[in-house]
Amino acid sequence: MSHTFTRLMLMAMILAAGPWQAARAASPFAREVPATYGKFDAGSGSLTLVVAEVVATDYLKGYDCPPTTERANPDGTTTVTFCMGPGPTWFKARIxxxxxGADIGDEFYAVTGSHWGAMKVGPAEPAKLMLLNSNGTALEMLRYRSWPVTRSRDGQYHLVIQSGPIQWLPCWASSLMQEIDxxxxxxxxxxxxxxxxxxxxxxxxxxxxxxxxxxxxxxxIPVARLQQGFKDVPLVAADFSCSPPIPVH
Structure with missing residues (x-):
């Protein structure tokens, strides 16, 4: 009798866990591929910082770059209109x-833009630390606010420093740098x-x-240390900048 009761309880727990896990994964930002680049007001959104791997990406439809044009002005000058880079993209990522910052579920769609075009996807591509902004219904990865992560043998994620401090992170993040082997x-x-x-x-x-x-x-920079540093610091867009280079001795 006790064995039967135990099996029934285990089955009930497993069945109950299924909808909970599905509900957690069913982020409002994971429902469909973005069709447009929504409006995101600087400083008024909800920020999230995650390590995520990109699983799909493409260019948004209807944002194709128009051909270069030239227009003669009355004062004799010429106005040239041209695109500075590719159109905006959408991507899907797994956290x-x-x-x-805010919890956005286990996976999400977001939009972004870059002079380099769409991000690469594939097993050889590293996961990235990303700064995301929500307007309540959609997500934007703030322009150039990502950095590849490298995984150590103990499973932890690290931001390997390539050429000076990561300037889109808060200045205090540079104090978290440690020597690696x-x-x-x-x-x-x-x-x-x-x-x-x-x-x-x-x-x-x-x-x-x-x-x-x-x-x-x-x-x-170990991502775990960065996570610890943010525990007592609210995410504010204005703080995500550290332009002056910080010397390393």
Whole structure:
């Protein structure tokens, strides 16, 4: 009798968990592919910081770049109209770690824009730390507010520093940088000396261990430490900037 009762209780718990998990995953931002780029007022939305992997992306329809045009002005000057970059995109992403801000479920659709066009998708592409803004019905990844994450052997996510502080994070985030060792990561973080010379050379030498044939990053910010730092700090858009470079000694 007791065994039968136990089995029935376990079955009931499993069945009850199903709808709960579905409800959690059924984020209002995961229902459908965005058709338009909604209105997002700076400073008035709800911010969220997450680590997420992009699983699908494409360009929004109807935002194609018009052809370049020239117009002669009465004063003899010419006005040239042209696109500075590709049109806006939508993307779908799966959340791997919620860092701070509003809970938006387990997956979501969002819109964004970039001079580089749509983000790449595939197993070789790293997950990213993303700053998202909600207008209540849709999500926007703020322009250029993302950074690739690297996973250490213990399963933790890290923001590997490439060329100075990550300037879209708050200034205090730079104090979370810590020295890393290649052995902590399954992936090889080294880049060739030729690539290093072409990208940064001596300007960012303090952030690399440089040898004759390679350069390896010296610092990373553990996302867990960033998450801890945000526990007592509300997410305010104005705080997500640290333009002046911070020296590393």
């Amino acid at each position: 791997l770690q919620h860092v701070a 290649d052995g902590e990561f399954a992936a090889d973080l080294a880049i060739t000396r030729e690539e290093y010379n072409s990208r940064w050379a001596e300007d960012d030498a303090a952030y690399y261990r440089v040898t004759a044939d390679s350069a390896r990053p010296r610092y990373a």
